[in-house]
Amino acid sequence: MIQRSDFGGFGDVALAFNDGQNIGPYHSSWIFDWLKKLVGPAYGAHVLDLGCGTGTITRYLAEAGFQSVVGVDPDPRMIAVAKRVSLYPLCVCAPTNALPFPDAGLDAVFVHYAFEHFCHDAASIMEVRRVLRDGGILMTVTWPVTGWNKTRNEVIQPFALDDRTPPPYQHLAETGYADLLGDYGFKKVETRRQKTTIYYTMDQARRYMLGSSLLSCVPPERFLEAYRALDKLSAQIADARGIVTRELDVIVDIGRR
Numbered sequence: 001m002i003q004r005s006d007f008g009g010f011g012d013v014a015l016a017f018n019d020g021q022n023i024g025p026y027h028s029s030w031i032f033d034w035l036k037k038l039v040g041p042a043y044g045a046h047v048l049d050l051g052c053g054t055g056t057i058t059r060y061l062a063e064a065g066f067q068s069v070v071g072v073d074p075d076p077r078m079i080a081v082a083k084r085v086s087l088y089p090l091c092v093c094a095p096t097n098a099l100p101f102p103d104a105g106l107d108a109v110f111v112h113y114a115f116e117h118f119c120h121d122a123a124s125i126m127e128v129r130r131v132l133r134d135g136g137i138l139m140t141v142t143w144p145v146t147g148w149n150k151t152r153n154e155v156i157q158p159f160a161l162d163d164r165t166p167p168p169y170q171h172l173a174e175t176g177y178a179d180l181l182g183d184y185g186f187k188k189v190e191t192r193r194q195k196t197t198i199y200y201t202m203d204q205a206r207r208y209m210l211g212s213s214l215l216s217c218v219p220p221e222r223f224l225e226a227y228r229a230l231d232k233l234s235a236q237i238a239d240a241r242g243i244v245t246r247e248l249d250v251i252v253d254i255g256r257r
């Protein structure tokens with residue numbers, strides 16, 4: 001199976017990741033509106049947030065009005081935080097290639113910045129197809145890593161162990177997943193792309209940066225140096241009022257089962 005054994009390293013920074021995800025409201029509510037339209041008026045639509053991490057987006061889905069939302073993530077450390085800290089307890093730990101749901105029971109599978117971890121694993125995709133009802137929606141959300149997010153990784157990299165096994169997957173954040181969904185047999189594939197801007201205070205930007213999974217590659221004796229380098233970056237990217245701007249070029253792909 002194509003999958004990194006540490007699920008991308010987010011579990012090592014689960015609390016910080018959760019903190020970074022909870023800084024503000026969801027950045028692009030048009031995505032939920034589109035999903036609602038696609039799913040139709042079915043009362044109590046069953047939606048799975050796959051690769052839910054610490055459950056923040058799962059909670060946003062529920063707050064957006066979906067009646068029955070459950071999160072699944074294969075990393076138990078992310079699910080532990082989802083249950084205890086992020087106030088969305090309806091998250092469970094399960095491997096993507098063995099989802100704990102019956103056949104054809106779900107109206108939608110929503111994947112928020114996690115599809116890159118299993119998009120090349122046919123067994124996982126077959127499992128997504130198994131749990132979706134006929135006509136059910138697979139929606140993936142991603143965006144290219146640009147601006148200070150890219151710089152953040154470059155700042156952390158020198159402190160990281162360089163012998164870490166590279167991920168066996170190709171990150172398709174630059175292009176989205178439309179071609180792949182078609183290849184896997186999803187029908188009526190569509191893409192929407194929209195730019196969005198998020199504003200952080202300098203402290204919020206720093207907190208967001210501390211959720212980087214790349215920090216899981218930094219040995220403890222170099223933590224402080226890495227943190228200081230991120231402090232410096234937060235100060236550099238803030239404007240005269242101390243505001244940090246984050247631009248996202250959000251790519252949403254959908255396909256029907």
Ligand SMILES: C[S@@+](CC[C@H](N)C(=O)[O-])C[C@H]1O[C@@H](n2cnc3c(N)ncnc32)[C@H](O)[C@@H]1O
Pocket residue numbers: 003007008010011021050051052053054055056057073074075078096111112113114117118
């Ligand atoms: C960038 S985080 C996104 C978490 C959440 N969707 C969010 O936006 O807050 C990526 C998530 O993918 C999960 N992941 C890694 N490998 C996975 C796999 N094979 N199947 C599903 N999720 C996976 C990680 O554990 C992590 O929680």
